[in-house]
Amino acid sequence: MTSLNGFPPETLGTGKPDSREPPMIEAQGLSKEYGRPEARVQALKNVDFRLEPGEFAAIMGPSGSGKSTLLSLLGALSAPSAGRVLIDGVDVYGLGSDTRADFRLGRLGFVFQQFHLAPYLNLLENVMLPLAVRKMESKEKRARALDALARVGVDHLANRLPDEVSGGEQERAAMARALVNRPTVLLADEPTGNLDQANGEKVMNLLAELAAGGMTVVMVTHSASSARFAGRILHLADGRLVADEKTAVQPEKEQGGCQAA
Amino acid sequence: MGLWLMVMRSLSRRKAKAVFIILGLTVGVAAMAGLSVLSDALTTQVNQQLEKYGANILITPKSKGLSLVYEGMNLGGFSYETAPLYEKDLGSLKTIKNSGNIAAVGPMLLGTVRVKDTDAPLAGVDFIAMDYLRPWWQVTGRLPARGEVLAGDQAARVLDLKLGDRMDLGGQTLTVAGVLAPTGSPDDQLLFADRPMVETLLNQPGRLSMVEVAALCHGCPVEEMVAQIEAAWPGASVMAIQSVVKGRMHALSLFKRFSWGAGVLVTVVGGLVVLVTMMASVRERSREIGLWRAIGFRRSHVVRLVLMESLVLSLAAGLLGLGLGLGGAWLLMPLLVDGHGGHLTLNPGVALFSLALSLVMGQLAGIHPALAAARMDPSEALRSL
Numbered sequence: 001m002t003s004l005n006g007f008p009p010e011t012l013g014t015g016k017p018d019s020r021e022p023p024m025i026e027a028q029g030l031s032k033e034y035g036r037p038e039a040r041v042q043a044l045k046n047v048d049f050r051l052e053p054g055e056f057a058a059i060m061g062p063s064g065s066g067k068s069t070l071l072s073l074l075g076a077l078s079a080p081s082a083g084r085v086l087i088d089g090v091d092v093y094g095l096g097s098d099t100r101a102d103f104r105l106g107r108l109g110f111v112f113q114q115f116h117l118a119p120y121l122n123l124l125e126n127v128m129l130p131l132a133v134r135k136m137e138s139k140e141k142r143a144r145a146l147d148a149l150a151r152v153g154v155d156h157l158a159n160r161l162p163d164e165v166s167g168g169e170q171e172r173a174a175m176a177r178a179l180v181n182r183p184t185v186l187l188a189d190e191p192t193g194n195l196d197q198a199n200g201e202k203v204m205n206l207l208a209e210l211a212a213g214g215m216t217v218v219m220v221t222h223s224a225s226s227a228r229f230a231g232r233i234l235h236l237a238d239g240r241l242v243a244d245e246k247t248a249v250q251p252e253k254e255q256g257g258c259q260a261a
Numbered sequence: 262m263g264l265w266l267m268v269m270r271s272l273s274r275r276k277a278k279a280v281f282i283i284l285g286l287t288v289g290v291a292a293m294a295g296l297s298v299l300s301d302a303l304t305t306q307v308n309q310q311l312e313k314y315g316a317n318i319l320i321t322p323k324s325k326g327l328s329l330v331y332e333g334m335n336l337g338g339f340s341y342e343t344a345p346l347y348e349k350d351l352g353s354l355k356t357i358k359n360s361g362n363i364a365a366v367g368p369m370l371l372g373t374v375r376v377k378d379t380d381a382p383l384a385g386v387d388f389i390a391m392d393y394l395r396p397w398w399q400v401t402g403r404l405p406a407r408g409e410v411l412a413g414d415q416a417a418r419v420l421d422l423k424l425g426d427r428m429d430l431g432g433q434t435l436t437v438a439g440v441l442a443p444t445g446s447p448d449d450q451l452l453f454a455d456r457p458m459v460e461t462l463l464n465q466p467g468r469l470s471m472v473e474v475a476a477l478c479h480g481c482p483v484e485e486m487v488a489q490i491e492a493a494w495p496g497a498s499v500m501a502i503q504s505v506v507k508g509r510m511h512a513l514s515l516f517k518r519f520s521w522g523a524g525v526l527v528t529v530v531g532g533l534v535v536l537v538t539m540m541a542s543v544r545e546r547s548r549e550i551g552l553w554r555a556i557g558f559r560r561s562h563v564v565r566l567v568l569m570e571s572l573v574l575s576l577a578a579g580l581l582g583l584g585l586g587l588g589g590a591w592l593l594m595p596l597l598v599d600g601h602g603g604h605l606t607l608n609p610g611v612a613l614f615s616l617a618l619s620l621v622m623g624q625l626a627g628i629h630p631a632l633a634a635a636r637m638d639p640s641e642a643l644r645s646l
Contacts, residue, residue: 101554101560110556120273
């Protein structure tokens with residue numbers, strides 16, 4: 001087997017279970033346990049699903065259902081106790097620590113509920129953060145970062161510090177940071193959790209646009225209104241995937257109704 | 262943006278912690294540099310003072326066998342000379358490479374004379390040279406002129422000599438011009454007189470029993486001068502007065518060792534301060550470090566970032582410590598050094614060592630926090646994920 005996308009052949013998946021287009025994300029029997037052997041907590045239990053390129057999926061469920069754990073596993077941040085995560089055919093936990101870091105850098109983008117912008121860097125520098133470890137001309141880094149800021153509509157605030165802009169603008173800058181390396185998968189944890197409705201909708205529209213452009217977007221949310229922007233909703237309960245729902249209606253149309261998978 | 266900019270911005274945001282870390286190392290480097298510079302200055306002054314303690318090279322006639330001679334005095338009576346010293350050979354001292362380091366030359370002719378029915382040792386010396394070679398002499402009366410003698414403390418008591426007394430020596434009448442206060446040395450036993458007159462009295466014209474040499478030893482190797490004199494004066498036995506030289510060196514080396522030891526100790530304590538502070542800083546910034554890892558920084562990038570921070574801080578501490586150390590030494594100098602003997606000079610080796618010590622301590626203290634940061638589980642560190 002030849003290498004795919006620069007990653008070793010042994011980390012590639014075994015292939016598609018059917019004849020459909022290869023999935024962008026494939027969770028195979030994912031389980032995650034925490035704690036000491038005598039007091040194990042099973043956060044995820046044998047979760048399987050596939051997401052196609054350009055799909056926008058929301059993960060929903062009550063607190064403690066395993067949403068954040070699942071996002072962490074999909075983000076190559078925390079190894080599963082059992083199962084595999086294939087992203088664009090690459091078994092991310094078959095990669096070594098450095099290669100997995102390189103994979104996150106080049107292929108994944110993260111948006112966090114708390115934004116996690118460095119308070120001592122202005123918005124432009126925050127967006128340039130993922131480029132700090134890339135070999136690239138500083139002019140190009142700057143141009144890319146400005147482009148990402150423009151894409152989310154806050155390029156005019158490039159020289160402001162995070163505490164000099166609103167929460168919505170911080171969230172947009174955090175999205176620009178996630179986009180600056182042009183990832184194929186965007187993972188967002190409660191991206192509207194700290195935003196008012198107007199700013200929340202702007203962010204959700206942006207995520208939907210990105211998905212429409214071909215990026216696979218996975219979002220954890222408690223908000224049903226935010227989830228309606230996604231084309232698919234994965235419902236978790238007690239660590240299990242209990243429903244996989246495809247939404248047929250775009251949120252702008254507000255016609256209600258969902259189609260089960 | 263690169264990692265250096267991240268480091269500088271991060272440090273500028275956490276000024277109080279950065280200053281605390283810098284001060285921790287600065288104290289050590291300042292102690293190191295200050296004590297070292299002070300010890301160099303004191304060494305210079307001690308050398309200058311010790312040079313006042315008289316002769317440190319002794320030239321005696323070469324002997325075939327063992328001789329029991331202490332500072333030129335025959336103790337057992339079985340020292341025999343095979344190659345006498347002559348006054349005319351004194352010129353050879355001017356031919357040695359380090360002749361410029363010779364401060365004074367004191368030729369001496371020793372013999373015994375009969376005074377008041379008692380045998381007494383008589384030393385013919387050049388009193389101008391003795392003024393330099395025996396700076397500790399305290400003379401009651403004055404140094405003798407021709408036709409006069411100076412009596413050692415014990416010689417004066419045994420021979421019952423007082424100032425102004427006259428005595429008959431080998432047909433000449435000499436007056437006691439001065440009496441030495443006790444010195445605790447063989448000088449107490451001797452009568453001293455002008456050397457040309459003693460040559461006549463002892464009937465040994467142009468001969469010498471020994472020559473004392475005072476070498477200015479700051480920056481000159483006494484042992485090398487000994488070798489040079491031996492080569493220039495083949496009939497002579499030349500030795501460094503080891504007790505003075507070694508004692509001097511030992512005292513200085515103890516002080517230097519104390520200075521370095523104290524400096525290193527304080528710097529190590531400073532390093533521990535850096536370690537603890539950086540560890541706390543890493544814990545405080547666990548989310549930030551988790552973010553770095555999440556967006557694709559390798560463990561090695563995280564290690565590099567933390568070590569780069571400690572490098573910047575320790576470099577600043579090194580430079581600041583060097584300045585403070587020199588300033589402190591300059592302030593302390595008048596308290597530790599008398600008169601105008603001391604002046605500060607910065608040895609480039611000391612400056613480099615102090616800076617290197619600061620950098621090494623900073624890096625050593627940064628390793629543990631850096632590895633702890635790199636080991637953080639990004640999902641744990643971020644929590645929200």
